[in-house]
Structures are given as C-alpha cells and as structure tokens.
Amino acid sequence: MSAVTIGIIGIVAFLVLIFLGMNIGLALLLAGAAGYAAVINPAAAIGLLRKVPATQASTYTFIVIPLFIMMGNFAFHAGLSSALYKAGDKWLSRLPGNHACGTIAASAGFGAICGSCAATCATIGTIALPEMRRYKYADRLSTGSIAMGGTLGILIPPSTPMIIYCIMAETSIGKMFAAGILPGIMMAALSIITIVILVKINPDISPPPKKCSWKERFGSLKGLIGVVVLFGAVLGGMFSGFFSVNQSAAVGAFLAVILTAVYKNLTWKTFSTALRDTVTTFSMTFLLLIGASVFSNFLAITKIPMILADTLQSMDASFAVVLLLMTIVYIILGMLMDELPMILLTVPIFLPIVAGYGIDFIWFGIYIILVMELGAIAPPVGLNCFIIQGISKDISLGTVYKGALPFVATILFGVLLIYIFPQIVMFLPNMMGG
Amino acid sequence: MMKIGDIVKKITFLMSLVSYGGVVAIMLLNVLDVFMSKTLNRSITGAYEITEVLLLCTIMASFAYGQTKKAHINITLFIKHLPGAIRLIIFGIMGFLSAGTAAVVGYAAILQAQSAITKGSATGVLMIPMYPFYYVEAAAMFIFAIALLYDTLLSFAAIFIKKYEKAVTSSWA
Numbered sequence: 179m180s181a182v183t184i185g186i187i188g189i190v191a192f193l194v195l196i197f198l199g200m201n202i203g204l205a206l207l208l209a210g211a212a213g214y215a216a217v218i219n220p221a222a223a224i225g226l227l228r229k230v231p232a233t234q235a236s237t238y239t240f241i242v243i244p245l246f247i248m249m250g251n252f253a254f255h256a257g258l259s260s261a262l263y264k265a266g267d268k269w270l271s272r273l274p275g276n277h278a279c280g281t282i283a284a285s286a287g288f289g290a291i292c293g294s295c296a297a298t299c300a301t302i303g304t305i306a307l308p309e310m311r312r313y314k315y316a317d318r319l320s321t322g323s324i325a326m327g328g329t330l331g332i333l334i335p336p337s338t339p340m341i342i343y344c345i346m347a348e349t350s351i352g353k354m355f356a357a358g359i360l361p362g363i364m365m366a367a368l369s370i371i372t373i374v375i376l377v378k379i380n381p382d383i384s385p386p387p388k389k390c391s392w393k394e395r396f397g398s399l400k401g402l403i404g405v406v407v408l409f410g411a412v413l414g415g416m417f418s419g420f421f422s423v424n425q426s427a428a429v430g431a432f433l434a435v436i437l438t439a440v441y442k443n444l445t446w447k448t449f450s451t452a453l454r455d456t457v458t459t460f461s462m463t464f465l466l467l468i469g470a471s472v473f474s475n476f477l478a479i480t481k482i483p484m485i486l487a488d489t490l491q492s493m494d495a496s497f498a499v500v501l502l503l504m505t506i507v508y509i510i511l512g513m514l515m516d517e518l519p520m521i522l523l524t525v526p527i528f529l530p531i532v533a534g535y536g537i538d539f540i541w542f543g544i545y546i547i548l549v550m551e552l553g554a555i556a557p558p559v560g561l562n563c564f565i566i567q568g569i570s571k572d573i574s575l576g577t578v579y580k581g582a583l584p585f586v587a588t589i590l591f592g593v594l595l596i597y598i599f600p601q602i603v604m605f606l607p608n609m610m611g612g
Numbered sequence: 613m614m615k616i617g618d619i620v621k622k623i624t625f626l627m628s629l630v631s632y633g634g635v636v637a638i639m640l641l642n643v644l645d646v647f648m649s650k651t652l653n654r655s656i657t658g659a660y661e662i663t664e665v666l667l668l669c670t671i672m673a674s675f676a677y678g679q680t681k682k683a684h685i686n687i688t689l690f691i692k693h694l695p696g697a698i699r700l701i702i703f704g705i706m707g708f709l710s711a712g713t714a715a716v717v718g719y720a721a722i723l724q725a726q727s728a729i730t731k732g733s734a735t736g737v738l739m740i741p742m743y744p745f746y747y748v749e750a751a752a753m754f755i756f757a758i759a760l761l762y763d764t765l766l767s768f769a770a771i772f773i774k775k776y777e778k779a780v781t782s783s784w785a
Contacts, residue, residue: 195706195709196686196687197687197689197691198690198691198703199690199691199702200706200709201760202684203684204684204709204710204760208709208710211713224716224720224723227717231720232668232745232746232749235672236664236665238660238664240667241663244635244670248635420650425646428638428643431639432639450632453632457628457632457635458678459683460635460671461671461683461684462678462683462684464674464675465675465678514687514689515685515687519685558689
C-alpha cells in the first residue's frame with residue numbers, strides 16, 4: 179500500500195474516531211502513530227512517541243501558553259471586566275443600543291488581556307446580560323452582541339489560537355499579535371455599526387440612549403488603570419522590544435496576580451479557582467498540541483500536504499478559489515469543533531498550499547482566525563451561544579442563535595475586507611521589521 | 613464503582629498540585645529572570661532549562677486532572693443522538709482506545725527514560741539528568757490512562773445501571 183493511501187486512510191480513521199466521541203488529542207495521537215507504524219514500522223512509531231510528547235511539553239517557547247492562560251484567568255478574577263464594561267457603556271452612551279455597543283467595546287478591551295473566546299464571552303456576558311435585561315433590551319440583541327463580543331477574545335492579542343497557529347506555522351508570535359490589533363479594532367467597530375443599524379431598523383429592540391456627561395465618562399476611566407497597566411506591560415513591552423514574548427507572558431501573569439491582590443480580590447478561593455481553570459485549559463491545549471504534532475509527522479511522511487499543494491498549483495487554480503474552498507472547510511469544521519482542534523488539524527495540510535501561492539503566513543493566520551470566529555457564534559455548535567444560554571437559562575438557545583445571526587454577516591464582511599485590503603493585517607507586523 | 617472513582621479523583625488531584633505548583637514556579641522563575649536581566653544585567657544560570665523540565669512535569673501532570681474535570685475535547689454531536697445503550701458502548705470503546713493510547717505513550721516514555729540513563733542525557737548548563745523527568749512523564753501518562761479507563765468502565769456500567777448514565781453524558785455538548 180502506498181504512503182498516500184495510508185495517509186488517506188489515516189485521515190479518515192481520525193475523523194471516524196473523533197465523530198464517535200474519542201478525545202481529539204488522543205485520536206490524533208492514535209491515528210498518527212498507527213499511520214506512522216504502517217508507513218515505516220512499529221519501532222519507528224514508538225520512537226516518535228518517545229520523542230514528540232516530551233519535546234512538545236518541554237519546549238521553552240511554549241511557556242507562553244500556560245502563562246497567557248493564567249494571565250487571562252487572574253485578570254478575570256481581578257474584576258477588570260466590570261470596569262471595562264462601565265467605561266464602554268459610558269463612552270458609547272450616545273449611540274443607539276448603547277449598552278450593546280458598550281458590551282462590544284468591553285469585550286474588545288477584555289480580549290486585550292485574555293486570549294480566549296469562551297472566557298471573554300463568559301466574563302463580559304455575566305456582567306452585561308443582566309444589565310441589558312434590566313434596561314429592557316430585546317434578548318436577541320443583548321445575547322447577539324455578547325456572542326459577537328466574545329469572538330474578539332481570539333482576534334485581539336494575546337490569543338491562545340494565535341500562539342498555537344504560530345507554533346504550527348513556525349512564525350513569529352510577536353508579529354502575529356501585532357497583526358491581530360487592527361483587524362480586532364475593525365471587527366469591534368463593524369460590530370458596533372451592526373448594532374446601530376439593527377436598532378435603527380427596529381427601535382423596539384433597545385431603549386433610547388441615556389446620554390452621559392463628560393465628567394461621568396472620564397470618571398469611568400479610573401477603573402481602567404489595571405487594564406492599561408496589564409496591556410501596556412504585556413503588549414507594549416513586547417512590541418517595543420523591551421520584553422521577549424515569553425518574558426511578556428511571565429510578567430503579564432505575574433501582574434495579573436498582583437492586580438487581583440490590589441483590587442482586593444485575591445483570596446485562597448479565587449487563587450485556587452484561577453489556577454484550576456489555568457491547569458484544565460492548558461491540559462486540553464497541550465494534549466491537542468502533542469496529538470497534532472504526532473499526526474503532522476505522519477502526514478509529512480505520506481507527503482499528502484505537498485502533493486495537494488502541487489496538484490492545486492498544476493491545475494492553475496487561482497488563490498481566491500483555493501481560499502474560498504479553505505473557507506468553506508473552516509465553516510463546516512467550525513460547526514463541529516472548537517478553534518484549537520481546527521487549527522491543529524488543518525494548518526499542517528493547508529500551509530504548504532498557502533506557501534505555494536507565496537501568501538504570508540501571518541496574513542493567513544489572521545484570516546483563518548477571523549473565519550473561525552463564525553464557528554463560535556453559528557449553530558449547531560456555536561460555543562459562545564451555549565455559554566450565554568448557560569448564563570441565563572430562561573433565554574432559549576434559538577433566541578441566542580437568532581441574535582447572533584446578523585453578526586455572522588458582520589464577520590463575513592470583515593473577512594472580505596481583510597482579503598481585499600491585506601494591509602489591515604500586515605501594516606503593523608511590517609512596521610516591526612525583522 | 614464510585615469508590616474507585618473517588619480514588620481516581622484523589623490521585624488526579626494530587627497530580628494537579630504538581631501542575632499548580634509548576635505553573636506558579638515557571639511564572640516566578642521567569643519574572644525573577646527578567647527582573648535580574650533588566651536591572652542587574654545578569655540572568656539566572658540555567659533558568660531556561662529549569663523552565664523546560666518544570667514545563668514537562670507541569671504539562672504531563674495536568675492531563676489526568678483535565679480528564680476528571682472533563683476539560684479535554686470530545687465531539688459528542690453525533691453519538692448523543694444514538695439510542696442509549698449503543699452510544700454508551702461506542703463511547704466506552706472510544707474511552708478504551710484512548711486509555712490504550714495514553715498507556716502506550718507512557719510505555720514510550722519509560723523507554724526514553726532508560727535510553728536517557730544509558731546515554732547519560734542531561735541538560736546543557738546545569739547538567740540535570742533527564743531520566744527522572746521522563747519517568748514523571750511515564751507515571752503521569754499511566755495515571756491519565758487509569759482516569760480514562762475509569763471513564764470507560766463507567767460508560768459500560770451505565771448500560772446496566774441508569775444512575776451512572778448522567779455521570780457519563782453530563783459533559784456532552
């Protein structure tokens with residue numbers, strides 16, 4: 179049997195295993211190791227298992243994963259999210275649907291100190307949803323804006339999916355983080371515009387805006403000192419070259435613990451809860467990473483990614499067509515799984531194709547993260563929608579999905595914009611040079 | 613069955629303490645290293661490699677705890693629509709395959725530890741021998757396999773005893 183045939187069987191076997199409910203990380207490990215044994219021999223597969231897990235779990239660069247996860251968890255317990263929400267609400271008070279717009283702004287701010295879609299959605303949702311219900315916002319608008327705001331968590335750095343992508347693509351984490359800033363701001367702005375349009379079309383979904391004085395607005399900024407300190411130290415330190423990415427992650431996690439203490443929220447309970455959430459999240463992330471690495475080694479010896487890239491190029495398919503096909507794959511996968519498995523599964527296959535067309539890996543990374551945001555708010559999975567429904571059990575999942583629907587169009591529009599204007603992504607990384 | 617579950621939970625909780633301590637130690641070590649390099653212009657000798665071995669133990673020790681907290685990702689979108697006994701049998705078989713895979717990784721780690729002893733593998737600066745960390749990896753993977761095996765047994769037990777079914781399916785999306 180040829181290596182390519184074994185490769186195809188391996189991919190199919192992996193898909194069957196995960197759809198039958200097997201742990202995705204271990205399914206990648208099993209399919210990868212079994213495939214490796216079939217192509218070379220069982221001893222080689224054992225050799226692979228001897229080296230890959232230990233290497234993946236002891237690579238110095240990878241400390242950014244647990245440390246940024248830790249930073250996000252402590253930032254949540256520090257109570258920074260409430261201050262963000264208040265400030266967003268006050269500064270956008272003149273806009274129609276101001277609380278919903280404030281939710282987006284707060285999510286964008288929280289995304290800058292937390293790298294997870296789910297954490298951003300849960301954190302801001304817990305504060306914003308009761309508030310918007312108090313002001314008689316339509317559930318559709320309030321839940322939709324929270325779901326959309328949550329997606330900004332993975333687009334605005336630091337972001338766990340971005341780190342994982344950079345590890346897989348062997349590209350600069352610092353540049354990737356820089357690349358996410360403008361698209362993140364753009365998506366936040368587009369989301370606010372979407373809310374304003376929705377309220378203009380149907381004014382019943384939101385109460386009339388209650389204007390705030392400039393004194394109230396500036397007063398709300400006091401609570402943001404912690405966010406500015408954390409954001410400034412982590413991203414400012416990183417982009418100015420004062421800290422390496424790893425150093426930024428360590429300093430960020432440390433500052434987040436200190437801020438939790440400063441805001442008088444550091445108790446034994448919050449400390450252990452934040453650590454527990456950190457450990458369970460990086461446990462899941464690293465198991466996927468190890469599994470994906472074994473599977474990538476298997477795919478590499480089958481040469482499937484390279485053959486696929488050569489075939490597409492020999493067909494003279496334009497990059498737009500190839501990108502459209504990839505986007506469809508991501509939209510379908512996004513209906514079935516979270517962003518991390520999607521990255522780990524597709525990047526080893528897609529990167530050689532992208533490289534063949536001479537496309538920048540940083541641009542492609544931001545593109546796929548933006549496309550993956552669709553999966554976070556669109557049915558049947560739509561993790562953010564589940565989280566919101568968990569916050570307020572009396573709102574039906576159907577209502578949440580309906581609320582998220584206009585934002586699907588917003589994300590698609592954002593995807594189109596970064597395709598037409600790649601400078602939105604590449605402007606800041608190009609400024610960094612090197 | 614529940615007694616076995618309690619023992620598994622206790623063991624995995626002990627493993628999680630390694631991860632808790634590990635991640636805090638990595639953070640403190642690196643912050644101290646940054647502070648020293650920026651203020652005193654000298655780094656902690658071997659901070660890089662201490663971080664690496666700490667990371668290995670921290671990550672590996674977290675897997676079993678992640679399993680008891682249902683943190684690992686499974687796609688249950690399809691099997692949850694299958695009839696009761698069939699979905700539990702399938703989920704049990706997948707759990708058994710998962711446990712087997714984790715155990716094989718544990719076995720591979722033992723081989724790696726033995727090889728490290730034979731070759732005298734050590735870190736570059738502080739010359740810390742690597743084999744104990746591979747043994748930690750092996751132990752962590754075997755405990756992970758036990759946690760997976762317990763969930764497998766629970767799946768099969770749930771076919772006959774209804775009260776276990778909720779414990780199996782509660783984490784299904």
